[in-house]
Amino acid sequence: MIITKPFTKSTWLLLILFCCGCKPRNIVKHGGEKDLISFKPVLGISYTEIARRSENGLSFNSFGYQLEPQWKMKFVSNDSTSIYSPTKKRFINFPLTRGYDSVFNTARAWLKVKTMTKDSLVVELLKAYADSVDTRGAKVYMIFYADNYIANVLHGNLSKCKSPSLKDTVYIKGLAAVANKNVEKAFAARQPVELTSKSNRIKIEKRPAEPSMLNNFDTSSEYMGPEFDITIDKAYANFYYSFSIFVDPLGNMHYGRPLTVFLEEDRKVTYIHLSKAVMNSYLKYYLNLKPGTTLGIVHTSEIAVHVTGKRSM
Structure with a gap:
């Protein structure tokens, strides 16, 4: 039998200091209360997703799934977004929940802002687990351009931006050669x-x-x-x-x-x-x-x- 002695005051103090010194896990709980991201600088700007890529730069995975740019989005306020529905052919307002570390939730998705300007956005998709969100991300990035930038700088030409890359083509050729054998x-x-x-x-x-x-x-x-x-x-x-x-x-x-x-x-x-x-x-x-x-x-x-x-x- 092992008999333990009750903790002394000094022991409790050491434990408290040790716990306070521990680094938190890289998980964001829903309803974070600090460092809330603000969308005030870009409110009312309409953005169109022009590319979606994984960390390795590919838009395809080994199963043939293609990451396609699909979203059109506008931040209406710090607690709502407007996202285009291809089914209803119109924009629909969604609640927006803000977390710390540039994390937010809207339209049933958890996302993390990587860069945000009036011309463009880069947003990373996050993985959700019950009531927590892993800020390490899914390593999938959504790239948006502002509609004004598309019209005035790109002159509406998005074909090159949205087209799969040469890297994608080489990758698919490799998969096809194996599958055909x-x-x-x-x-x-x-x-x-x-x-x-x-x-x-x-x-x-x-x-x-x-x-x-x-x-x-x-x-x-x-x-x-x-x-x-x-x-x-x-x-x-x-x-x-x-x-x-x-x-x-x-x-x-x-x-x-x-x-x-x-x-x-x-x-x-x-x-x-x-x-x-x-x-x-x-x-x-x-x-x-x-x-x-x-x-x-x-x-x-x-x-x-x-x-x-x-x-x-």
């Missing part, structure tokens, strides 16, 4: 696979991604995970299978994986066997596939299909 290394195509039917027996509908407040108007799921509903009339039986397909640069299909959960391995094996047969018969014979591309580079990518067979009566 091994379909398991496929990545999302920015211009995804297109399906068309050769027969009036086959109907194809692509599932759209709806921009909304819940997804911050992000419709990237349309190219990150393209999904198609395919209906086959006069099939050999009534069936329904969901599975993924790798589409190579020549438009050839390669079976991916079943998109359902199995409690028994035998059922999974049977499901794969039957759904692969559907792909190798109906889909290969009755569909035309245009492979996906990114930056004009054709490469292997993966799609999801939900195939319904309707037996003729």
Whole structure:
């Protein structure tokens, strides 16, 4: 048994001094009370996001996700912003919560101002954890130009600013070379696979991604995970299978994986066997596939299909 003595006054004093000397973690609690950032110098200035880049300067990651400039924003006051909604075709006011260390929250996003002038803004996206925000950031940067700067200095020409860089092109070429040799290394195509039917027996509908407040108007799921509903009339039986397909640069299909959960391995094996047969018969014979591309580079990518067979009566 270990017996500890009660702390003396001097011991408590040392502990208090030690705790006061500790450096706080690099986490900002919501509702920070000191060093609140002020947007007074830029109130009323309309900004348009012209680029979004990761720390390495790329706008793409290894999964094919593209960081796209999407925001149009104006600071109305120190507690509200006005952000353009592409769905509603108008600006919507959002509450603005300010934190210290140039951190603020608006439109369901935590952000950190890196630079702020009347001509431009550089803002870093932050990661949120429950009631805390990590100020170390996600290393993704949003670059804004003031609309007046765009009109008077750039003369409205944003094509070069918004275009992917040469570095992006080199990176995508490298990913494509690997994916085209091994379909398991496929990545999302920015211009995804297109399906068309050769027969009036086959109907194809692509599932759209709806921009909304819940997804911050992000419709990237349309190219990150393209999904198609395919209906086959006069099939050999009534069936329904969901599975993924790798589409190579020549438009050839390669079976991916079943998109359902199995409690028994035998059922999974049977499901794969039957759904692969559907792909190798109906889909290969009755569909035309245009492979996906990114930056004009054709490469292997993966799609999801939900195939319904309707037996003729």
